[in-house]
Amino acid sequence: MSGALLEVRDLAIHFGGLRAVDGVSFALERGAILGLLGPNGAGKTVTFNLISGVYKPSAGQVWFDGRRIDGLPPQAVAALGLGRTFQIVRPFPTLTVLDNVLAALGVDRYPGCSSLWRSWRSPRERARAMALLERVDLAELARRQAGLLPLGHLRRLELARALAVGRKLLLLDESFSGLRPEEIHKLEQLIRDIRAGGLTVLLIEHNMRVAMGLSDRIVVMDRGRKLAEGPPEAIQRDERVIEAYLGRGGAADAP
Amino acid sequence: MSGYVITILTQIAIQAIVVCGLNVIVGYAGQISLGHAAFFGIGAYSAALLSTQAGFSFWTALPLVLAICALCGLLLGLPSLRLKHDFLAITTIGINFIVQALFLYVPFFGGAMGISNIPRIRFLGEPLRGAHFLYLALACLALVTFGCWLFTRMFAGLACFALREDETAASSLGISPVRFKLLAFMLGTMCAGLGGSLYAHYMRFVSADDFSFPLSVSFLAMLVLGGMGSLLGPLAGALVLGALPELFRPLAEFRILFYALVLLLMIRFQPGGFFGQGSVLRRRLAPLLTRRRP
Amino acid sequence: MKLFIEQLLNGLATGSIYAIITLGLALVYGVMRILHVAHAAVFTVGAYLGVAVFHATGSLALAFLASMAACALLGVLIERAVYFPLLRFPPYVPLIASIAVMLTLEELCRLLAGPQILTFEARLPLPSLDLGGVHLSSTLLAVYLFTAVILALLWYLSNRTEFGLAMRATSQDMAIASAQGIDSHRVISLTFVIGSAIAAVGGILVGIYYNQVYPTMGAVPAYKTLALIVVGGMGSVSGAVIAALLLGLAETLLIGYLNVPFPRDALAFVAMIAVLVWRSEGLLGSR
Numbered sequence: 018m019s020g021a022l023l024e025v026r027d028l029a030i031h032f033g034g035l036r037a038v039d040g041v042s043f044a045l046e047r048g049a050i051l052g053l054l055g056p057n058g059a060g061k062t063v064t065f066n067l068i069s070g071v072y073k074p075s076a077g078q079v080w081f082d083g084r085r086i087d088g089l090p091p092q093a094v095a096a097l098g099l100g101r102t103f104q105i106v107r108p109f110p111t112l113t114v115l116d117n118v119l120a121a122l123g124v125d126r127y128p129g130c131s132s133l134w135r136s137w138r139s140p141r142e143r144a145r146a147m148a149l150l151e152r153v154d155l156a157e158l159a160r161r162q163a164g165l166l167p168l169g170h171l172r173r174l175e176l177a178r179a180l181a182v183g184r185k186l187l188l189l190d191e192s193f194s195g196l197r198p199e200e201i202h203k204l205e206q207l208i209r210d211i212r213a214g215g216l217t218v219l220l221i222e223h224n225m226r227v228a229m230g231l232s233d234r235i236v237v238m239d240r241g242r243k244l245a246e247g248p249p250e251a252i253q254r255d256e257r258v259i260e261a262y263l264g265r266g267g268a269a270d271a272p
Numbered sequence: 273m274s275g276y277v278i279t280i281l282t283q284i285a286i287q288a289i290v291v292c293g294l295n296v297i298v299g300y301a302g303q304i305s306l307g308h309a310a311f312f313g314i315g316a317y318s319a320a321l322l323s324t325q326a327g328f329s330f331w332t333a334l335p336l337v338l339a340i341c342a343l344c345g346l347l348l349g350l351p352s353l354r355l356k357h358d359f360l361a362i363t364t365i366g367i368n369f370i371v372q373a374l375f376l377y378v379p380f381f382g383g384a385m386g387i388s389n390i391p392r393i394r395f396l397g398e399p400l401r402g403a404h405f406l407y408l409a410l411a412c413l414a415l416v417t418f419g420c421w422l423f424t425r426m427f428a429g430l431a432c433f434a435l436r437e438d439e440t441a442a443s444s445l446g447i448s449p450v451r452f453k454l455l456a457f458m459l460g461t462m463c464a465g466l467g468g469s470l471y472a473h474y475m476r477f478v479s480a481d482d483f484s485f486p487l488s489v490s491f492l493a494m495l496v497l498g499g500m501g502s503l504l505g506p507l508a509g510a511l512v513l514g515a516l517p518e519l520f521r522p523l524a525e526f527r528i529l530f531y532a533l534v535l536l537l538m539i540r541f542q543p544g545g546f547f548g549q550g551s552v553l554r555r556r557l558a559p560l561l562t563r564r565r566p
Numbered sequence: 567m568k569l570f571i572e573q574l575l576n577g578l579a580t581g582s583i584y585a586i587i588t589l590g591l592a593l594v595y596g597v598m599r600i601l602h603v604a605h606a607a608v609f610t611v612g613a614y615l616g617v618a619v620f621h622a623t624g625s626l627a628l629a630f631l632a633s634m635a636a637c638a639l640l641g642v643l644i645e646r647a648v649y650f651p652l653l654r655f656p657p658y659v660p661l662i663a664s665i666a667v668m669l670t671l672e673e674l675c676r677l678l679a680g681p682q683i684l685t686f687e688a689r690l691p692l693p694s695l696d697l698g699g700v701h702l703s704s705t706l707l708a709v710y711l712f713t714a715v716i717l718a719l720l721w722y723l724s725n726r727t728e729f730g731l732a733m734r735a736t737s738q739d740m741a742i743a744s745a746q747g748i749d750s751h752r753v754i755s756l757t758f759v760i761g762s763a764i765a766a767v768g769g770i771l772v773g774i775y776y777n778q779v780y781p782t783m784g785a786v787p788a789y790k791t792l793a794l795i796v797v798g799g800m801g802s803v804s805g806a807v808i809a810a811l812l813l814g815l816a817e818t819l820l821i822g823y824l825n826v827p828f829p830r831d832a833l834a835f836v837a838m839i840a841v842l843v844w845r846s847e848g849l850l851g852s853r
Contacts (some may be wrong), residue, residue, distance in 0.1 A: 069444060095446035103444075109437035120434045123427050124446030132428040133455075182445055304658055351842070357657055358601060359842065362796045365789055366835030373832040485789065489665050496662055525677065532669035539666060540648060543659045 021080075022047045022186055022217050028067055028077035028087075029241075037063045039241035040077070045186075050208070050218045052232030052249075054225075056262050059238040061221045062104050065188050068219075069101045070094040082185060096125055100183020102175040104190040104221070110164030114155055117163050117174055118146040121181035149177045154203065168195045176204075180211070187211065189220040193227050205231060229253065237261070278406050280518055282474060285409035286467050288510035291494045292416045293463025298492070299501035300429060301456035302436025303352050307364035308491045310371035311348075311461040313483030315341050315468025317375060320387040320478050330393040330473050337469045338462045345461030349454040368485040375480035386479025393473045409470055413507070416463055421503055423459070432456050436501075497538055499545030508546045571700050573818050579706050581814020582713035583775070585807045586768035588791040588798075589720065590641075590761030592806040595795055596737040597750075597757045599657070600649055603664040605765055606784030606791070607671035608644075612637045612766030613773040613783060614675055617686050626688050633770060634763040641762025642755050650751070668788065676781035683780040686773035705775050712771060716764055717807065723760075724803075733757060737801060786831055793838040798849055805850030813837065 021044035028041045038060045045051045053061050066072045068079050070091040079087040086094055100121075109117050119137050122145055127135055150156040153173040158166065163174060172192055179187055189208075193201055201224070208231055212218060222228040228235070229249040237245045237252060239261045245252055252258055294308045318340050322333040351363050375381045382388075392399035393408065400408055423429045431452045434442035439449055472478050490513065498509025516534060520527045587609055594602040612633045620629040644667055652660045690708040694701065724730035735743040736753045744750050773779040794813060798805025813834055820826045820833070841849060 071440065071444070090448075091440070091443040092446050092448040095444055101444055103441065107438045107441035109434055109441065111437060112433060116430065116433075120430050120442070120447065121445040123431065127427050132431060132452075133423075133426055135427055136425050137427040137430045138425060178441075178445060298658070306661075355842065358595075358599070358800055359796055361601065361657070361661065362792045363839065363842065366793060366838055369789065369832050369835050370839075373829040377827070377829055489662070492658065493662055493666075496658065529670065529673040529677065532666050532673060536648070536663060536666035536670060539659060539663045540652065543652065543655045 020047070021045055022082055023068070023219065024078075024080040025064070025068065026078045026080070028064065028074055028079065030063060030067060030072055030075045036241050038067060038074075041238065041241070041243050042077075043236045043243065043246060045217060045219055047217055048212060048215060049233045050212055050220065050231050052228040052235045053219060053221045053238065054228055054235055054252075055238035055244070058240070060241040061238055062190055063241075064238070065101060065190055065219075065221065068094075069099060069188060095182050098183060098185035099188065100179035100181070100186070101188035102172070102179050102190050102192050104194075106168065106171040106175050108163040108166070108171050108174055110162070112163055113159065114150065114161050114163050114166070114174055115143070115146055115159040118149055118177050118181055119143070121178040122146055124182045146181075149180055152180065152207065153177045169197060169200050172196060173200075173204075176207075183216065185217065187216055187218045187220075189218060189222075191221055191223060193222055193224045201227065273403070275402065278403055280514065282406045282409050284510050284514035285406065285413050286470050286474065287491070287494065287514055288507050289409075289413050289416050289470070290464045290467035291491050291498070291506035291510050292413075292420055293460040293467070294491050294495050295460075295500065295502075295506045296420065296423070296432075296463070297456050297460035298495060299505065300424070300436065301432040301453055303453060303456065304357060304361045305348070305364045305457075305460070306361055306485075306488050306492060307348070307367035307371075308460070308464055309483045309485065309487035310368050311341055311344060311464035312468045312471070312487070312491075313371060313375060313478075313480075314344055314461075315465030316472040316478045316483070317381055317387065317468075318465070319469035319472040320390050321381075323391055323473070324387060324389060329391075330469060334466070334469060337465050341461045341465030341468075342458045345458040346454055348461065349457035352453055352457065353450055365485060365488075368483075368488055372480050372484055375483070382479070384479070386477060387472075388477045390472050390476045390478070392476070393470075405474060409474075412466060412470060416466065417503065417507070424503070428452060428455060493535055493539075495545075496543065497535075497545050502545070505545055512546075568699055573822055574815070575700070575702065575706065576822070577815035577818030578811065579709045579775070579814070580818055581811035582709050583768060583772055584787070584790065584794065584810035584814050586713055586716060586764060586771065587787050588794045588806045588810045589716070589803065590765045590768075591791050592795050592798065592801075592803045593733075593757050593761045596801045596803060597733060597740075597754050598645075598649065598653075600653075600660045601657075601664065601792060602644075602649075602761075603661065603788050603792070604644060604667040604671065605761065606788035607668040608637050608640055608762050609765040609769040609772075609787065610675055610781065610784040611640060611671055612762075612769030613686070613779045614679055614684075614769075616766070616770035617684055617773060617779050618679075620686070620688055626690065629688075630767065630770060633766040637762040637766035637769075638759040641758040641765075645755055645758045650754070668784070672781050672784065679781070681781060683778050684773075685777050686770075686779055687777065688774050690774065709771055709775060712767060716767065720760075720803070729753070729756065790831070790834040793834040797838050797841045802850040809849060 023045040026042050028038055030038050041064060053064065055061055063072065067074050070089050070093065073088050078085055081097060081099060086097065109120065119142055122142055123137060147156055147159065150159055153176050155170060155173050155177060158170065172195065176192060193204060196204065205227060208218060232249055235247065235249055235252045236243060237258050244261055245255045245258050290308065290312050294305060297303050297305050315337055318337045319333055322328040322336060348367065352360050355363060376384060392401065431447045434447050435449055435452055443449055494509030494513045495506055497512060498505030498507065516531055517527060520530050523530055591602055591605045594600060594605065615633040615636050616629040619632045620626060648663050648667060649660050652663055690704050692704040692707050694704045695707065724733065732748045732753045735746065735748055736750050740750045794809045795806045797809040817830055817833055821828060821830050
């Protein structure tokens with residue numbers, strides 16, 4: 018456990034009477050891809066929000082690269098090298114695609130007051146941003162206004178931004194949702210390349226084929242709790258998991 | 273140019289400086305401020321007091337005035353971190369009333385009599401009047417506008433834009449809402465302070481009545497009409513809304529009514545402002561405005 | 567002691583008036599999330615119409631009815647022509663529009679009726695009471711009575727009718743309410759009808775109580791009521807009412823009775839900031 022890049026211990030959060038996450042624990046080794054699955058309302062995105070700092074947990078701890086990060090604000094978590102995408106895409110609509118990525122590149126480059134006198138448009142920054150856009154195949158649309166892009170492109174933009182920030186860990190929240198088959202295939206390949214480059218990935222995904230294909234290990238959540246954990250083959254055969262999906266009207270998603 | 277036109281232009285220039293500051297807060301950083309007139313007033317009163325009570329000149333007092341306004345801006349920025357949009361709007365309205373009440377009731381600020389006999393600004397030994405003062409005001413306006421342009425090119429500007437577009441996403445990219453919101457408020461109130469200082473030395477008399485809530489609305493209306501978040505928006509808005517009451521002067525009785533109707537029609541049908549996104553003007557000028565970047 | 571009781575009663579009356587004016591604002595904010603500053607102008611128009619109809623017909627009842635009907639229409643007109651089309655823009659846009667509407671209406675009142683203060687000498691068909699040496703005028707009692715009736719009617723409407731349910735659903739979440747088959751726009755328009763009619767009642771009561779009707783009579787209430795809906799908790803109508811009553815009492819007792827040297831009109835905002843510092847969602851607001 019001590020070599021894990023990310024460790025979540027007994028994590029819990031209550032909203033009023035609702036226990037959205039209720040004592041979840043798992044660990045993620047460096048260079049691994051962990052799939053976080055579960056029917057709707059299981060608390061997966063809430064878990065992401067707890068890890069990335071959007072929410073403060075009611076109980077439990079989050080450890081990232083040897084440091085405790087629960088309770089830190091999102092910008093502090095990002096500065097540590099954790100990047101994330103959002104289930105509902107959140108681009109900066111009136112800025113260009115390039116500027117969206119340039120904003121992300123500032124994550125650890127402007128300490129103190131230097132953001133006041135250092136330009137974000139230097140050729141070097143632009144080159145770095147373009148390189149990221151190339152990786153997600155958006156380089157041609159660099160000058161396009163982000164708000165005008167279709168969903169598929171926006172998902173890729175989210176990913177580019179997350180890559181800019183996440184030099185150690187990527188949290189991907191349903192990045193494949195709404196994509197066309199050829200886009201899905203490309204994205205799968207990209208994630209494999211990312212992992213090969215040394216990054217660790219935690220992903221939430223409803224597309225079972227993708228999730229099972231990419232992940233080394235799977236954690237299944239249901240109603241805020243961890244239901245099962247193990248390699249994809251074991252999870253696919255796990256009766257509790259199947260029942261959780263079928264019983265909740267998630268039959269279409271069931272492994 | 274007649275003295276009358278110079279007077280109007282000077283007022284417009286001073287207001288444009290103030291609205292540039294509001295543009296940083298509202299246009300660049302996406303915060304709401306309906307109390308900007310209070311900072312205009314704080315700047316004016318600071319300049320007035322420093323020059324009449326402590327013998328400072330406009331120039332030597334300026335750093336102090338800016339510092340005072342920046343500090344007040346910092347204080348105003350703090351509630352913006354906790355309060356959501358509508359709460360913040362109403363709080364800023366309240367700031368107006370409270371600051372105005374302070375000016376009116378605390379004897380140090382001269383009470384209902386205000387502060388008078390504020391000296392003129394001296395430049396190279398000569399007191400500035402008329403057209404010369406206008407030049408100073410325009411120079412300050414150019415400086416402020418240039419400063420805003422520089423700001424948008426620095427990362428702090430991009431960070432503010434990101435916060436404006438989506439605070440959650442921005443923070444997940446490492447942009448600290450606390451830092452940049454407070455920065456935006458401080459820069460915005462400093463501009464208001466500069467405008468206030470010029471105003472005090474121009475009118476040579478300040479009183480609480482000059483800095484009431486309707487003035488804050490005016491500033492916001494100028495910004496919205498000019499085009500929030502654009503560089504020239506504040507100038508355009510100040511020009512139009514500053515000139516309109518004068519143009520309507522012949523209408524005498526119906527002046528305010530027409531002003532209100534024009535404001536209503538503009539905001540109803542062109543909320544993006546003259547230079548804002550999607551505006552008629554922008555679409556017509558688009559071929560001229562877009563330059564091919566290498 | 568007698569002075570204290572008198573001031574207490576006055577404070578309660580002032581608070582009741584604030585409550586009536588704030589009600590409409592709180593209702594509108596609840597369903598539309600718009601700061602309807604122009605509400606105070608509707609209140610002013612209500613007062614003017616009341617005075618006009620009363621002077622023309624001599625009947626107070628007719629004045630109330632005519633004013634309520636006209637203001638209800640005015641309210642819906644404002645909602646449909648100005649606010650609804652601006653919903654998709656950031657909140658400061660409808661806010662500026664609202665302020666422009668308020669200015670326009672105030673100016674129209676001033677131009678049509680003159681800037682002078684009109685008197686509203688009407689006798690309300692209620693007896694005046696003398697309790698233990700303290701005199702309660704019929705106007706005072708009328709204010710209490712009207713406020714109580716309006717609050718009771720509103721409570722009934724909100725909690726015991728389908729419309730009330732629709733209103734609460736729309737204020738929670740317009741999208742979800744629409745998905746449930748509720749015609750949100752109709753709910754919104756009807757809310758404006760109700761709120762504006764109440765504003766008319768408020769205008770007439772204020773006109774009679776202070777015996778003054780003038781074009782800018784809405785200006786100060788406009789901004790105070792904003793502070794009140796914040797203190798009460800945005801979207802909480804009962805919170806706004808409680809805040810209004812408390813403010814009326816505080817203003818009258820602190821400044822009128824105890825003679826604390828504090829500007830009366832700033833009290834609302836100071837109280838607002840104090841409450842927000844303590845609880846950032848207001849007294850009865852939800853997190």
